[in-house]
Amino acid sequence: LRERHPGAAVVCYVNSSAAVKAESDICCTSSNAVRVVRSLPEKRIIFVPDRNLGRYVAAQVPDKEIILHDGHCPVHSRITARMASAALAAHPGAALLVHPECEPEVVRRADYVGSTAGILGYVRESDREEFIIGTEEGILYPLERDHPGKRFYRLAPDFVCADMKKITLPDVLASLELERYEVELDRDT
Numbered sequence: 001l002r003e004r005h006p007g008a009a010v011v012c013y014v015n016s017s018a019a020v021k022a023e024s025d026i027c028c029t030s031s032n033a034v035r036v037v038r039s040l041p042e043k044r045i046i047f048v049p050d051r052n053l054g055r056y057v058a059a060q061v062p063d064k065e066i067i068l069h070d071g072h073c074p075v076h077s078r079i080t081a082r083m084a085s086a087a088l089a090a091h092p093g094a095a096l097l098v099h100p101e102c103e104p105e106v107v108r109r110a111d112y113v114g115s116t117a118g119i120l121g122y123v124r125e126s127d128r129e130e131f132i133i134g135t136e137e138g139i140l141y142p143l144e145r146d147h148p149g150k151r152f153y154r155l156a157p158d159f160v161c162a163d164m165k166k167i168t169l170p171d172v173l174a175s176l177e178l179e180r181y182e183v184e185l186d187r188d189t
Helices: 017-021 031-039 052-062 081-090 104-109 116-125 137-146 169-178
Strands: 011-012 025-028 046-050 065-068 095-098 130-134 153-154
Touching: 011 017, 025 031, 031 052, 046 052, 052 065, 052 104, 065 137, 081 095, 081 104, 081 130, 095 104, 095 116, 116 137, 130 137, 137 153
Parallel strands: 011 025, 011 046, 046 065, 095 130, 130 153
Antiparallel strands: none
8 A cells, every 4th residue: 555655654553463563654543543643744644454443534534535454343343234223223212332443334323433441431421321332342341330320232242352352461460470472573573
């Protein structure tokens, strides 16, 4: 993409590989992707790897040309507009909260679109009592713990990201105490 679009800045999502980051100008998260793209002086932005997050950013920053890579989050892209409609029909008083990595048809149906931190903040500030959660189910624990009077529904069953579950607290502790899991990169990267 960089070769086909010389002069364009490359923005990559933080969960990208080190090799992709080495080819990028700047990394972003779901919570700061819009701010990162707005901060760049370039008008043409290559956004990798998630096309849905890139589409969301493009809608928020219309003065930039966003060139998308055809990648996607395998977890969020499983959610369909039909699933969102069914969840809203099953829970008519609930607000639909999704990550911007969801397909555009799902994002359009949402009451709130944002990062995990954004979803947590939305629920904290909201007077509503029911929420349909359209992101990895790990967010349900802090939501239920911090808001016992509110009800939360999964948008999709078994909405688990295997990659997010690879790092555990015992692994982090072992890494710090035993200096294990050293990350090595090739010299070019």
